[in-house]
Amino acid sequence: KNQVEQSPQSLIILEGKNCTLQCNYTVSPFSNLRWYKQDTGRGPVSLTIMTFSENTKSNGRYTATLDADTKQSSLHITASQLSDSASYICVVSLQAGANNLFFGTGTRLTVIP
């Protein structure tokens, strides 16, 4: 069964600290993996995308890694800011079809001063 699991469900960190969010998936055949950021009351916004051959991708203070062999991805946030408070959703695509996306339930990150 194609599934995407994220951990932890929620996380609270102090401003300025780093954190790492995890995503494990069983989606096959794999096409790509995205991390989305969803601010409260808004729609998700794409942060990074990685294909099978890529094992790291950065977007400012966000760095995503992918291990296609173990089917694991992580999102590392460096020097967190209050504006990083949001839900982070891992989304994995199958190799066929524009609708073949599998969404994780997200990690709720709260950055406190």
Add this chain to the structure above:
Amino acid sequence: DAEITQSPRHKITETGRQVTLACHQTWNHNNMFWYRQDLGHGLRLIHYSYGVQDTNKGEVSDGYSVSRSNTEDLPLTLESAASSQTSVYFCASSLGRGRVGETQYFGPGTRLLVL
């Protein structure tokens, strides 16, 4: 600037009523999608469209319908609202040039409460 909008942003309705949620995008994207988001679940696909006059059922399509009469709009209709349809609904669009897993751009969401 091109964008994707949803209306209304908040809606309260009664069980059994028909409700239509609007979605409008100005990117000229071929693909449009409707999702619902509930606690403990990832985004779940309700319906999607690859172009004008094309509609397809998603994972949780029962009780919902869509129609695509132009490129810009994909309204979602709840034919007879049920309390189980209380949720946050997101519309999304993507370019639709046949590329697998292309980026979807999401609207701000509609929070629907069915009493």
